Amino acid sequence: MNVKLKRTLGNLFYHIFVAAFAFLMVYPVLWMIFGSFKTSTQILNESHRLLPTELKWDNYISGWKGFGGITFATFFKNSIFVTTIATLGVTISSAMVAYGFSRIRFKGRNIAFACMMVTLMLPGQILLIPQYIVFQKLQWINTYKPLIVPSFFGSAFFIFMIMQFIQGLPKELDEAAIIDGCTRYSIFTRIVLPLIGPAIVTTVIINFYWKWDDFMGPLLYLSRPQKYTVSLAIKAFADATATTDYGAMFAMSTLSLLPVFFIFLFFNRYLIEGVSTTGIKG
Amino acid sequence: MKKAPEAKGKNKGFISGKWSQLVDNQNIAGYFFIMPWLLGFLLFTIMPIFTSLFLSFTSYNLTTNPKWVGMQNYVRMFTDDPLFYKSITVTIYYVIFAVPLKVGFALMIAFLLHRRSRAADFYRSVFYLPSLIGGSVAVALIWKDIFSINGPINSFLEVIGLKGVQWLGDPRYAIWTLIAMTVWQFGSSMIIFAAGLKQIPEMYYEAARIDGASRFHSFIYITLPSLSPVIFFNLVMQMINAFMTFTQAFLITLGGPLDSTLFYALYLYRRAFAYFDMGYASAMAWVLLIIIAAVTALVFKSSQYWVYYESKEK
Structure with a gap:
């Protein structure tokens, strides 16, 4: 009885501690979401209060108007465009390259693979300036090309991730397919691609939110507000209005995170699904 | 693997024409598939690296042609630029505090949540949320307001009877708001640790329990050594990120x-x-690369004293 009581108490204590800590961790996020329903004076002068007194959508309406005559509809459209095309590009190219590296034994494979692994650790700063200069020479500044085109050349991170997954598929599948007359190309489209679904979805999800959140790329390459992505627009919007309209800034910040929140809800489930499918396959 | 299925396939398959045999050659097919990466590697990595190295020895402002100045950028950096030293000091201070705190938190929480229950799954995803959204502009702007004079942090300090601080206006504290934000995003490291913890055989802990070890002792003598390769990996990756x-x-x-x-x-x-001082900035990028490489090498070197690889022991 005593032992049981001790354990229950210990459990209770554990849950109180972890839950309190979890609450503390998400507090900034909650403060932002609830703040988007408060008036600017409430945000500024009653910062100890978390919950809004009433649910008002005024901030969303005034925030959506954006700045300089451009509404957030434009910025969201821009972001969706860039993110979608770039994600499409990176997923297709990375899957191809991953298959090449993990299933075909061509000359120079090991050296090429080592080069790729080195680029994983290479600080991006070193490439920043020359890349900017090249894009400037190509007159790509103020277009989406610098944000989109490099995606079509694969990304070392995703290539490596998909490779891990392909290596989990039994080699006998390839062998059987070759006997049945498949070429290395049709093995990719008919056998490997359908089986690496979870890795593809993970790539899409991770790249989507990376691109969605990307700030430095748009900051460097986009200078006309008409072209701004959401992340850059929020910054410009805050610079223009933060002193006067906190509420609207909170509302637009919340809105900009909506796609990521959405992914968060599905991402977790998908990870578990991915692990269980590979468990069965392995 | 050793059965050379390629050769067998070529003979038995119904692709018999010379052309299709040539196309299906493993070298051609291999390079066909890695072509996107290979082109990208040459265009967006190799070429820029050499351009950057060249530019670091020039004076270049984007409008006129680069002018060769030899080592001048590097000399100026080390002898005549107090901001260069300031930025190194600030960055190292940040790395020294933010990275171990972040990795430490990640490890602690992963260990705390290492139990098979729905509640633990739920908590893990809650702790992961900051990592997911922490890089966004929105959160950075909110962070600014959280640490503002009338923000929630100061309100909270007042409630417990302390005086608020000008977090963002005081040179002593401003960097801590950024360190706090980095540590707040410990979730992704935690997920990696959680996966690592699952790999540790339960019987190690059972054996320790029979020998009378406390939870604390089994953490020190079982969890930490078994997890040390994962800790090492996290430390290196987080460090490289923190420098940038x-x-x-x-x-x-x-x-x-x-x-x-x-x-x-x-x-x-x-x-x-x-300032469009592209030559100088390129030189700075190379110095950063060297600093990161040196620090990473140091951590790698130190790893032989504290990272424990099971396979080596056998």
């Missing part, structure tokens, strides 16, 4: 006050895209 921190400092403090948060990457950005 840009967005948060750019959005929250803009380097200020009094350059107390002038991160190296921020200073480099300013040199390149505010």
Whole structure:
């Protein structure tokens, strides 16, 4: 009885501690979401209060108007465009390259693979300036090309991730397919691609939110507000209005995170699904 | 694997024409598939690296042609640029505090949540949320408000009877708002640790329990050594990232006050895209690369004393 009581108490204590800590961790996020329903004076002068007194959508309406005559509809459209095309590009190219590296034994494979692994650790700063200069020479500044085109050349991170997954598929599948007359190309489209679904979805999800959140790329390459992505627009919007309209800034910040929140809800489930499918396959 | 299925396939399959045999050659097919990466590697990595190295020995402002100046950029950096030293000091201070705190937190929480229950799954995803959204502009802007004079942090301090601090206006504290933000995003490291913890055989703990070890002891003598390769991996990756921190400092403090948060990457950005001093900024990028490589090598070197690989022992 005593032992049981001790354990229950210990459990209770554990849950109180972890839950309190979890609450503390998400507090900034909650403060932002609830703040988007408060008036600017409430945000500024009653910062100890978390919950809004009433649910008002005024901030969303005034925030959506954006700045300089451009509404957030434009910025969201821009972001969706860039993110979608770039994600499409990176997923297709990375899957191809991953298959090449993990299933075909061509000359120079090991050296090429080592080069790729080195680029994983290479600080991006070193490439920043020359890349900017090249894009400037190509007159790509103020277009989406610098944000989109490099995606079509694969990304070392995703290539490596998909490779891990392909290596989990039994080699006998390839062998059987070759006997049945498949070429290395049709093995990719008919056998490997359908089986690496979870890795593809993970790539899409991770790249989507990376691109969605990307700030430095748009900051460097986009200078006309008409072209701004959401992340850059929020910054410009805050610079223009933060002193006067906190509420609207909170509302637009919340809105900009909506796609990521959405992914968060599905991402977790998908990870578990991915692990269980590979468990069965392995 | 050793059965050479390629050769067998070629003979037995119904692709018999010379052309299709040639196309299906493993070298051609191999390079066909890695072509996107290979082109990208040459165009967006190799070429820029050499351009950057060349530019670091020039004076270049984007409008006129680069002018060769030899080692001048490097000499200027080390002898005549107090901001360069300031930015190195700030960055190293940040790395030293933010990285171990982040990895430590990640490990602690992963260990705390290492139990098979729905509640633990739920908590893990809650702790992961900050990592997911922490890089966004929105969160950086909110962070600024959280630490503002009338923000929630100061309100809370007042409630428990302490006096609020000018977090963003005081050179002593401003960098801690950024460190706090980095540590707040410990979730992704935690997920990696959680996966690592699952790999440790339960019987180790059982054996320790029979021998009378406490939870604390089994953590020190079983969990930590078994997890040391994962800790090492996390430490290296987080360190490289921390050296390159840009967005948060750019959005929250803009380097200020009094350059107390002038991160190296921020200073480099300013040199390149505010002053258009591309040659100098390229030289700075190379110095950063060397610093990161040296520190990573040091951590690698130290790993032989504290990272435990099971396979080696056998």
